[in-house]
Amino acid sequence: MAIERTLSILKPDALEKGAIGKIIARFEAAGLKPVAIRLQHLSQAEAEGFYAVHKERGFFKDLVKFMTSGPVVIQVLEGENAVLKNRDLMGATDPKKATPGTIRADFATSIDANTVHGSDSLENAKNEISYFFRQTELTHYEWKK
Ligand code: IDP
Ligand code: MG
Numbered sequence: 119m120a121i122e123r124t125l126s127i128l129k130p131d132a133l134e135k136g137a138i139g140k141i142i143a144r145f146e147a148a149g150l151k152p153v154a155i156r157l158q159h160l161s162q163a164e165a166e167g168f169y170a171v172h173k174e175r176g177f178f179k180d181l182v183k184f185m186t187s188g189p190v191v192i193q194v195l196e197g198e199n200a201v202l203k204n205r206d207l208m209g210a211t212d213p214k215k216a217t218p219g220t221i222r223a224d225f226a227t228s229i230d231a232n233t234v235h236g237s238d239s240l241e242n243a244k245n246e247i248s249y250f251f252r253q254t255e256l257t258h259y260e261w262k263k
Contacts, residue, residue, distance in 0.1 A: 119198045119199045120199070121196060121200070121261055122196070122200040122201050123195065123241055123243060124201045124236060125192070125193075125194060126195050126236050126237075127190050127191065127193075129233055130188035131225075131233055132225065133188060133189055135225065137225055142148035148203055148207055150195040151259055152195060153194045153196045153259070154194040154255050155194075157189055157191050158186065158190050158192055159189040160186050161186065161189070162186055163187040165181075168246070177196035188199065192251075201236075201240050204236040205236050208220060208234050211224065211229060212229045212232070213226035213227065221233055221234050227262055
């Protein structure tokens, strides 16, 4: 398996609940290391740009409104199979359908306030990482073979 990088966002509800530490602990326990972390309150333009692929969807306005309702933690996670591993840890988009023990099952209250974002492919991960971070902001780890 390859070492990958993926973009993770802890959404405003995660910060509202005071759950940053508990959620990051799950990534660490699963072998995903942060190579960049920033706390940021997204502007409307930043949120719209990030979710541009969804702009024709009915939920787009609500999504942008929610994502700008408070600060978020944006991080780049690195590790073996990071993209899929992060998606597995997150659980399904709708927390009612998320597997027990996943982040969304345990913390999320609705499909809007669903606690975390994670890139859904390696290609999207690359684009999403470069949307928020410059190359020089990304740390390097020595991974043991
Ligand atoms: P994902 O976050 O699991 O990748 P996407 O389909 O990429 O899910 O949708 C992005 C975000 O838009 C979701 O996390 C969720 O907050 C919101 N969203 C997706 N589908 C719906 C919906 O049907 N109603 C309301 N919000 C939705
Ligand atoms: Mg998505």
